[in-house]
Amino acid sequence: MKITNKIxxxxxxxxxxxxxxxxxxxxxxxxxELGIFSAMWNEHCSYKSSRLHLKKLPTKGKQVIQGPGExxxxxxxxxxxxxxxxxxxxxxxxxxxxxxxxxxxxGGILRDVFTMGARPIALLNxxxxxxxxxxxxxxxxxGVVSGIGGYGNCIGIPTVAGETKFNKTYNENIxxxxxxxxxxxxxxxxxxxAKGINKSVVYVxxxxxxxxxxxxxxxxxxxxxxxxxxxxxxxxxxxxxxxxLMEACLELMRDDSIIAxxxxxxxxxxxxxxxxxxxxxxxxxxxxxxxxxxxxxxxPYEMMLSESQERMLIILEDGKxxxxxxxxxxxxxxxxxIGKTTESKNLTLKYEGKLVGEIPIDxxxxxxxxxxxxxxxxxxxxxxxxxxxxxxxxxxxxxIKILSSPNNSSKRWVTEQYDQMVMCDTVQRSGSDAAVIRxxxxxxxxxxxxxxxxxxxxxxxxxxxxxxxxxxxxxxxxVGAKPLAITNCLNFGNPxxxxxxxxFTECLQGIKEACEFLDYPVVSGNVxxxxxxNQKNIxxxxxxxxxxxxxxxxxxxxxxxxxxxxFIILLGKTFGHIEQSCFLRENYYILEGNPPTVNLxxxxxxxxxxxTLINKNLVESAHDVSEGGLxxxxxxxxxxxxxxxxxxxxxxxxxxxxxLFGEDQGRYLLEIKEENLNDTVKLLKNSNIYxxxxxxxxxxxFEIEGEMKLSINxxxxxxxxxxxxx
Amino acid sequence: xKSSVIVFPGxxxxxxxxxxxxxxxxxxxxxxxxxxxxxxxxxIVIPGGFSYGDYLRSGAIAGKSAIINEVIKSANAGCxxxxxxxxxxxxxxTGLLKGTLLRNKNLKFINKDVNIKVxxxxxxxxSNYKKNQVLKINIAHNEGNYFTNSDHxxxxxxxxxxxxxxxxxxxxxxxxxNPNGALENIAGIYNSNKNILGMMPHPERMIDNYVxxxxxxxxxxxxxx
Numbered sequence: 001m002k003i004t005n006k007i008x009x010x011x012x013x014x015x016x017x018x019x020x021x022x023x024x025x026x027x028x029x030x031x032x033e034l035g036i037f038s039a040m041w042n043e044h045c046s047y048k049s050s051r052l053h054l055k056k057l058p059t060k061g062k063q064v065i066q067g068p069g070e071x072x073x074x075x076x077x078x079x080x081x082x083x084x085x086x087x088x089x090x091x092x093x094x095x096x097x098x099x100x101x102x103x104x105x106x107g108g109i110l111r112d113v114f115t116m117g118a119r120p121i122a123l124l125n126x127x128x129x130x131x132x133x134x135x136x137x138x139x140x141x142x143g144v145v146s147g148i149g150g151y152g153n154c155i156g157i158p159t160v161a162g163e164t165k166f167n168k169t170y171n172e173n174i175x176x177x178x179x180x181x182x183x184x185x186x187x188x189x190x191x192x193x194a195k196g197i198n199k200s201v202v203y204v205x206x207x208x209x210x211x212x213x214x215x216x217x218x219x220x221x222x223x224x225x226x227x228x229x230x231x232x233x234x235x236x237x238x239x240x241x242x243x244x245l246m247e248a249c250l251e252l253m254r255d256d257s258i259i260a261x262x263x264x265x266x267x268x269x270x271x272x273x274x275x276x277x278x279x280x281x282x283x284x285x286x287x288x289x290x291x292x293x294x295x296x297x298x299x300p301y302e303m304m305l306s307e308s309q310e311r312m313l314i315i316l317e318d319g320k321x322x323x324x325x326x327x328x329x330x331x332x333x334x335x336x337x338i339g340k341t342t343e344s345k346n347l348t349l350k351y352e353g354k355l356v357g358e359i360p361i362d363x364x365x366x367x368x369x370x371x372x373x374x375x376x377x378x379x380x381x382x383x384x385x386x387x388x389x390x391x392x393x394x395x396x397x398x399x400i401k402i403l404s405s406p407n408n409s410s411k412r413w414v415t416e417q418y419d420q421m422v423m424c425d426t427v428q429r430s431g432s433d434a435a436v437i438r439x440x441x442x443x444x445x446x447x448x449x450x451x452x453x454x455x456x457x458x459x460x461x462x463x464x465x466x467x468x469x470x471x472x473x474x475x476x477x478x479v480g481a482k483p484l485a486i487t488n489c490l491n492f493g494n495p496x497x498x499x500x501x502x503x504f505t506e507c508l509q510g511i512k513e514a515c516e517f518l519d520y521p522v523v524s525g526n527v528x529x530x531x532x533x534n535q536k537n538i539x540x541x542x543x544x545x546x547x548x549x550x551x552x553x554x555x556x557x558x559x560x561x562x563x564x565x566x567f568i569i570l571l572g573k574t575f576g577h578i579e580q581s582c583f584l585r586e587n588y589y590i591l592e593g594n595p596p597t598v599n600l601x602x603x604x605x606x607x608x609x610x611x612t613l614i615n616k617n618l619v620e621s622a623h624d625v626s627e628g629g630l631x632x633x634x635x636x637x638x639x640x641x642x643x644x645x646x647x648x649x650x651x652x653x654x655x656x657x658x659x660l661f662g663e664d665q666g667r668y669l670l671e672i673k674e675e676n677l678n679d680t681v682k683l684l685k686n687s688n689i690y691x692x693x694x695x696x697x698x699x700x701x702f703e704i705e706g707e708m709k710l711s712i713n714x715x716x717x718x719x720x721x722x723x724x725x726x
Numbered sequence: 727x728k729s730s731v732i733v734f735p736g737x738x739x740x741x742x743x744x745x746x747x748x749x750x751x752x753x754x755x756x757x758x759x760x761x762x763x764x765x766x767x768x769x770i771v772i773p774g775g776f777s778y779g780d781y782l783r784s785g786a787i788a789g790k791s792a793i794i795n796e797v798i799k800s801a802n803a804g805c806x807x808x809x810x811x812x813x814x815x816x817x818x819x820t821g822l823l824k825g826t827l828l829r830n831k832n833l834k835f836i837n838k839d840v841n842i843k844v845x846x847x848x849x850x851x852x853s854n855y856k857k858n859q860v861l862k863i864n865i866a867h868n869e870g871n872y873f874t875n876s877d878h879x880x881x882x883x884x885x886x887x888x889x890x891x892x893x894x895x896x897x898x899x900x901x902x903x904n905p906n907g908a909l910e911n912i913a914g915i916y917n918s919n920k921n922i923l924g925m926m927p928h929p930e931r932m933i934d935n936y937v938x939x940x941x942x943x944x945x946x947x948x949x950x951x
Binding site: 154331 | 738739760775776780781834835836864866928938
């Protein structure tokens with residue numbers, strides 16, 4: 001078949017990229033080879049627009065065992081334990097087919113984790129939908145939530161934390177980011193680097209079907225009117241098979257049979273074989289007629305580009321074939337030797353004895369195009385909002401409006417659809433600042449959480465980038481965990497637009513600054529560009545997933561008030577920054593202005609102080625102050641607890657509304673028992689940490705002196721009504 | 727006391743129940759579904775999960791598996807059998823327990839802590855509980871809506887074969903405290919000999935104060951009596 005311009009375009013390749021292929025091959029590619037280039041060179045697999053910027057992120061630290069570049073990042077949590085984790089997007093497929101898109105997003109990220117030898121112990125997600133009033137939102141929400149649950153519940157990994165947000169910017173392009181966390185012994189980590197010539201290349205797992213062909217290319221383009229037609233490119237998930245594959249792989253990993261292992265994720269058989277060969281500077285030869293197929297008459301092109309789920313490629317040590325085959329037989333999974341490693345440094349594809357394609361591995365990996373795309377700095381809108389010029393609204397009414405809004409309502413409707421308890425090590429479940437998972441049979445635990453702030457990132461990308469890292473760090477601190485490292489999922493619009501590339505560059509700048517300052521390195525991640533439809537791009541939405549360590553799991557604390565008559569300490573300074581606040585957005589629909597600034601030095605000092613206080617057992621409960629400001633944070637400590645609070649009249653206050661609803665950063669709320677107050681205050685004063693003693697807990701009522709008094713039962717109802725009525 | 731936990735492909739609470747049994751000092755063995763003989767056991771547990779992916783119908787394929795004939799034989803010979811969640815569904819598929827588990831009334835998977843009441847505390851599974859004691863216990867299922875015909879329901883009531891009912895914190899059994907639509911708030915039942923217990927809630931998740939509470943412990947400790 002002659003390669004025409006139309007065929008090149010259909011493969012998502014630019015003319016200049018096609019010419020690069022001709023130069024690298026020193027000939028025209030055939031259709032199979034063109035398909036392979038298209039699968040490897042698309043944005044999703046090659047990171048061609050982001051790679052230059054990603055290099056700037058801090059990825060090292062003494063806690064880091066493996067940074068970006070492997071299936072997932074690995075960090076040290078002491079003794080012989082390590083944690084493997086990564087977040088990944090499945091935005092485009094989830095918009096087209098929400099249940100399967102979300103389910104396979106979970107399946108894919110789980111494989112990245114158990115491929116490295118780790119048993120997955122927690123799942124998290126960050127899901128963003130359009131406006132609740134948009135006609136598609138309801139069915140997308142239902143589909144995505146049941147898809148995430150359907151996969152995680154069946155495979156038996158608890159889904160323990162996440163965020164569900166609504167914003168009309170996602171009307172035509174939702175975000176579904178899934179994160180998986182696993183536990184592994186340090187000497188049992190598996191990598192994807194091939195070693196040795198003539199080693200067996202083994203295909204295990206499900207059979208290959210025609211689903212998902214060109215999935216990665218679809219995820220590398222904007223949506224348009226034809227989006228509905230792309231349904232066949234969405235893969236179909238089978239969590240049952242994944243469970244078997246996971247158990248079989250982990251069983252095989254007890255032994256030393258595996259040289260290298262790679263899951264078949266985006267771009268399936270193509271990317272898994274190229275990855276392993278490229279890392280080992282070797283070649284791979286595959287005999288494609290041996291590939292187990294689900295459908296009849298599949299062509300080499302379809303086999304190489306299928307994104308059928310629940311498949312793995314393994315390079316085995318000599319003589320281990322029978323041992324490994326028996327394990328997969330036990331689990332009723334396919335096990336076929338489909339090729340071998342070679343010296344050639346080529347990807348060599350044969351079908352029924354005939355050579356059907358041959359491409360230098362380098363051409364697909366290190367010689368893939370890299371773009372230094374044009375970008376422009378964000379024009380910052382420095383408008384200040386004079387709150388006194390706005391129509392006056394009662395504190396109580398503003399609070400009710402926020403607590404009953406889609407974005408700030410209790411997410412129980414969502415989280416009760418996920419099994420959070422299976423594996424029986426979930427110490428803190430969804431709804432906490434961070435979920436806490438005990439390391440099985442040990443006394444230590446990890447804390448995990450995901451965060452994003454699209455509104456902040458849109459209005460001021462550098463600050464927004466910093467803020468999400470800091471908020472994530474604060475969430476871990478609040479449960480008593482020492483933050484160790486993050487993974488990030490960078491959801492942006494079309495990188496070929498200089499404004500979008502600017503948002504990307506500046507958000508990354510913010511993330512880098514915060515991560516460096518907090519010694520909070522990035523160990524894995526994923527970039528998702530082209531989130532938009534018909535030229536309308538989404539708000540920049542980087543999502544950060546963090547992992548922290550709790551040395552003794554009895555030292556973790558929650559965010560619900562635990563006692564009556566405790567003192568409530570607000571740690572960190574309140575300036576009353578109201579622009580970009582939930583208060584203005586929900587009550588006045590005002591979206592202008594800058595987000596609150598982030599002072600990294602304060603973040604670090606305040607965070608470390610909170611951790612010290614928690615470790616000294618001085619704190620009953622703690623909560624970070626974020627979206628909605630002080631009053632929303634206080635409500636969240638009361639809702640679900642038996643205790644409310646009484647906040648005394650503040651003296652010398654410029655404006656109570658700004659004090660209560662401002663979203664200044666670096667703040668925490670701490671519940672301190674009377675007998676611990678002196679010790680706490682002494683530590684705060686000695687370290688020059690700014691704090692205020694703002695009031696006390698009390699039974700049943702949430703009260704701001706002279707302003708409002710609501711029963712905590714009412715508060716609970718207000719916070720729990722939206723999802724029920726939607 | 728010797729216990730055997732049957733492991734099907736797709737079982738996913740097998741490790742959790744093994745941890746609970748070991749903690750309570752049962753001598754426990756894991757039995758793979760392809761086995762055709764069972765070791766001598768005082769207790770057989772069919773754990774929760776999604777056996778065979780719950781394809782066809784939850785528990786249906788496991789109910790026809792190789793090992794299940796051995797379970798049926800042992801059960802009929804008086805061995806104690808505990809089926810939790812998917813295990814309960816499997817027991818109804820084998821006919822060892824009557825009735826069936828329909829989809830939850832709200833058509834969604836439900837995971838939360840609920841209250842259940844001990845209706846019969848005079849069995850080998852429940853003697854360490856008080857009658858009408860309220861337990862806080864975790865449920866996690868898509869098909870937990872128990873249903874049976876009116877003759878069997880009469881039989882359950884007349885012969886004190888209802889093990890647990892969903893209730894509120896104070897022990898009131900009513901519609902508000904029914905999480906999944908189960909007939910008469912039934913959360914677990916016995917066979918007529920009371921040597922087989924099927925229940926939707928997960929007692930193995932309630933043995934440890936760090937992750938939940940210890941309301942499940944007495945079920946296991948009763949068995950040791």
